[in-house]
Amino acid sequence: MVGPDPRNPFPMEGFPQVCFIQNRVNNPQIEIGDFTYYDDPDGADNFERNVLYLFPFIGDRLVIGKFCAIARGVKFIMNGANHKLSGFSTYPFQIFGNGWESAMPAPDEFPYKGDTRIGHNVRIGYDSLIMPGVTIGHGAIISARSVVTRDVAPYSVVGGNPAQPLKQRFDDRVIGQLLAIAWWDWPVERISRHLKAIMAADLEALQRCADAVG
Template identity: 35%
Template sequence: MGSPLSPEALKTSQEHKAKIAPDVSFGFSDPVDVLLEAPVSVRRGIYDVGFVGAYSFVGGRETFIRHVSNIGRFCSIASNVVAGQVEHPTDFLSASPVLTGFDEFGDLSGFYSENRAMVDKAASTLNASMSNRVEKINIGNDVWIGEGVFNRRGVHIGDGAIVAARSVVTKDVPPYAIVGGTPAKIIRYRFDAEIVEALLQLRWWNYGLSALAGVDFTDVRKAIPIIERNILSGLAQPYNGVIVKIGVDGEATVWRYCGQKNVLIPYDRGYRALPLARMEFASAHGYRSRSNHRLFRLALPRRLFAVLVQTIPRALMSGTASIAYRWSLAAPKPLEAGPKRLSPRAPPHAQSLP
């Protein structure tokens, strides 16, 4: 399992509004780097996750989350959630990993030597059958995952989705869908189609709390025009929180994203930060990092930096166009099949993350 954080790391994180419980561990067989965007709260549990966005809280009690690339902003993830666990073959002679070369006992070398061909065949067959489920889990923004949920490895949970307590999620969850059961199925959508489309275009979470000034949180239909007005007027500014990085050594370092220079820089109130990486626009689907800076490679692995860039609001890099809302005066049109696309925050390269 990953090593716990040092007292100094806990203190540094707390000072920068990244609240981490003392009994949190990051990583499983090996520690991993984790990026936490403040303010954020990580409760008791074991985590193998690349990035946790601002205003999110996650975990508690026996939380066991692995193979997660990204948890977005404003997420509410309850206790005892299990995500990304290892899967076993169901159509082999035995489901035991012993027959695919997993020797936890330390005394099976003789058996493996005598049956090497069959063990290798079983391992390769299993890997091939799991090839479509090796992606990391991606959790969008404004997602609520109830207590005791199980998330299968590779699922994408769209922005605004809700997963009912004790559900078993085996497939992707569309944005703003409410799912539940074993296996989890769509119960209904939180809002009608026009509202879902508008919310996905606004991506209000990109602006933190500033987009919500004067908004009636209880009436989404009235809230949307006010959020758009806040964005277009400049009252809402893209949120750029402090980034606390927990390294594999269990220590904490502090970073900030510089939108003007398009760089990630060390956070120091009295320090004139130097750019550690340059970014270039890649496509409408995301950004890729480009750097030959040695300090950057040591301080922040490029794959984790790519996750951060996918999560830092794209509004930092491009303007926000006005959204034309056409609210029908008739009864709201229901979502029948649901939005065809998943959360725009889902990184397309999740399978390459550590």
């Protein structure tokens, strides 16, 4: 048992609403890890339409790890959506030219939050909105229709608008050990051999698998 081919865009035969989106993303500012999928009956292979205001002249990136599950309608707002906020008007006069381009603000006058980073093994629920510069830690869960405006700790559950911590999935000791084990970095053949331990909640069993992997 070696698992599905991460290079196959549609790993579930006859079910094209689930796509390994690494194979369908062409924008060099978007990085997607192996086995991360987007589930959308309206076109799972067109994930890039959900990454908004990502402009090459700004240079920010969206980085999504491996083994993430992204539900229908999830949107990522990037730094290109930001307007200058320090003046009396936030209207972007300069983009319309015809003389107005002379009012172009300096680059450092725009709010810039940096790259948006989603860790490994993250689940993002239906219709959630991820704002610019957010980091979501490994193993986190984003509840449906959340608006994520700040960083999310590993293995935590957040929800709401703005998203707030709801609970930790495990205690600090277990989270620390899971992050150290980092099963998502194992070769896929080893992951396939130890699926039961990865999907269970027996930390000692998973640690034994990790020790066997070396």
